Amino acid sequence: MIDLKRVRTFGLIAGGTLSFVAAIGMVESFNERTLINPGITMGLLLILGIAAVFGYIVAAGKPNPLVETARDSRSGGIAGGLTGAIAGVVTSLFVLFVDTFDVSEFFPNMREPLVEAMTFELGVPVGLLVLTAVVTATAAAGGAFHGMSDSFRAGMSRALGWVVAFALFELVVSEILDFADPLVDLIYAPRGGLQPWAAVIIGALAWWLSTRYKGRGEAFTERVKDSEAGSRLRRSVILFGVAAVIILPMIVGGVVNELLITSGLFILMGLGLNIVVGLAGLLDLGYVAFFAVGAYGTAILTSPSSPAFAPGLSWWIALPIVMVLAAIAGLFVGTPVIRMRGDYLAIVTLGFGEIVRILLLSDWLTPIFGGAQGITRIPGIPVPGAGTISGTDPQLFIYFTFMFVLLAAYISYRAQNSRIGRSWAAMREDEDVAEAIGISTVQAKLLAFVTGAVIASFAGALFSAKVGTVFTNSFDVLVSIIILVVVIVGGMGSIRGVVVGALVLIGILGGPKSPGLLAEFSEFKLLIYGALLVYMMLKRPEGLLPSVRRSRELHGEDLTQDAWLDKGGDFTGDSAEEEATT
């Protein structure tokens, strides 16, 4: 049975999505990147991806936990194909509209290049037919895919995933394989993009490996999870991780290291904010202020050209001073807002963040902070025997970032599983009750603010030393928001989540001021952040790698219900159990 209403709805949505990504110039700018050498560009992948996903969604039907969805590749394919046809027609109409009317005055991207990109440079009538056909076919394939056997689906998605990954992350792969130059030349075409036969081999290999070692990966993760702390298996996994972290920066080049450093700074700030928001439940939207305190503190204390006061200290001496300053700033922000909750707290901290930035920029304080000129000539981190290490030497600088990330992760981990962490958790769950059972919420809140602030000051101190100059525009409200997005997407309260969130958002998509690994995304990253955030809130509010407590919180009701049903109702279950024990 094909749900025609669903086909129509999703066909229109898919057509709208395709038209939208074309209208904002995404397809055009993605077309500049070749993925598989002749012809398959990132723009094409975008169109195909959207079509396939919508085909799949339509074929999957409305999610209903009570009914096993029928898996039939033929009707799925037809449903997907119909959806694709509608989407193709809608998109073609849009392209035709752009081709006929000139609206580039209002929508600068809606011009000739858009039409060329969407018609594969075949001109209007032919290209549009091709576009519709391609979208229909891909959506049909996506729909049919839903009906395939599990092993086919696993194999196919692994194969496609690896090919796309190899193509997208060409930079990383070729840097890692730098020692085997001929191999790189075999895989990638000279002007970028995978060689077609390399794509086939990678895909086939991925497919074969996925069937050959089916389920082994999961089994291994389970075993590691179940293993006791300090057991041999766990030790070797940790050792492997440490070794990878030490060796990786040596084999990848400057660009990737640069990205890792930026991600590392955001991991640091994410971990700090995670303590405030994720563990203690205090929504702080002005977190960047503490980052600024760290950065400006380091700048003033170490730079010889700091305007008012230039002690020219070593970075290592400046660091503890900056930590103390950040702790004071944490108390300073924390004390007045101690009685505020929820939304009010968020608004006030948002204000604090802006106050700090505006003060740094103000004429009044220009003699100290340099105003719009900022503070320049910040030396790097002096290391005995290796000179001064700064951002010009990313391959060494990254180890400092790692060091502080590890420290912050350790602090979070220890705090989380201690008396302090429990008091934060209690406060997050019910502030009044926490107070009533003897937790001083004033102390607990201030401790969270101060700990978060000190961790942010690590990031600030590293940032100063890396960049060498600090300007106020590195500390605007967007940074606070993006750190929060990192924490939310990664998983509130989860250390692994923050790390993954920062690597994905900052490392791959790009940070507030710097492009990520996929430089093509940088123009659209805020759009993607927004879309990702909406999707996560709807489908996976606990984040990519959630903490146990958080996912309980967000899916708790279902679980309670299930547990209650399992027990066959409340009291009966309880007394039955009593019978068993007495």
Added chain:
Amino acid sequence: MALLQINQLTKAFGGVQALGGVDFHIDEGTIVSVIGPNGAGKTSFFNVISGLFPPDSGEILFDGDNLAHHQPNEITRRGIARTFQNVRLFPNLTVLENVMVGQHCRTKEGMWGTILQTKAQREEEKRIEENAKEVLSFFGSRLAGYRYDQPAFVLSYANRRRLEIARAMATEPRLLLLDEPTAGMNPRETVELTELIGELRDERGLTVVVIEHDMKVVEHVSDRVVVLDHGVKIAEGDYESVSTNDDVIEAYLGRPAEAG
């Protein structure tokens, strides 16, 4: 001297006089029940004693110190613990964690100890866990073993009430305020809990104030009964004298019809 001596306690919410000058006292090692019809001010009485709301006037003398206008956490630290009428656990914390949190005010390790994993910190964590398990063992096997690591929200209603009492016990109080501990329990569970409340006094040496609607429970556990109505104490004494007191009967049932 009484462990808790309350003099002329008043509290108004807007125009509603929740407590209109209540005098109350409880001696160490006894159980006093506070009863009264709905809206009599029983829970407000507990809320003011435990510091959730500051009193408008009056004294709360606990062991000789006036606790009026202290922060709730300070009051708990001095030795008054409570449970809530509408069970307020930390639903996403595990059973054991819920009780371990109760030990917060009896322990002291801070951030440095936690980060540096000092010997004192590790020993304290161990002690917290042992104490929590010991408190839970008060309820037999109901909250022990596999229950430790279950989140509190999966517990049955009766177990939630038990867990809340355990959490209050973990604060190592001298005085325990129980707000309708048997509400929502079936008759068997009620009997069992009634016995446990007696044990709180006899075995653990706690002083207990109970708000209760179930008169069988009140009769069974109370050394003394205090009746509140409209924020005023209308009667007190042993169960026998209170249950036959005309004012009390009137407060519960209304004025008897003149005719007939």
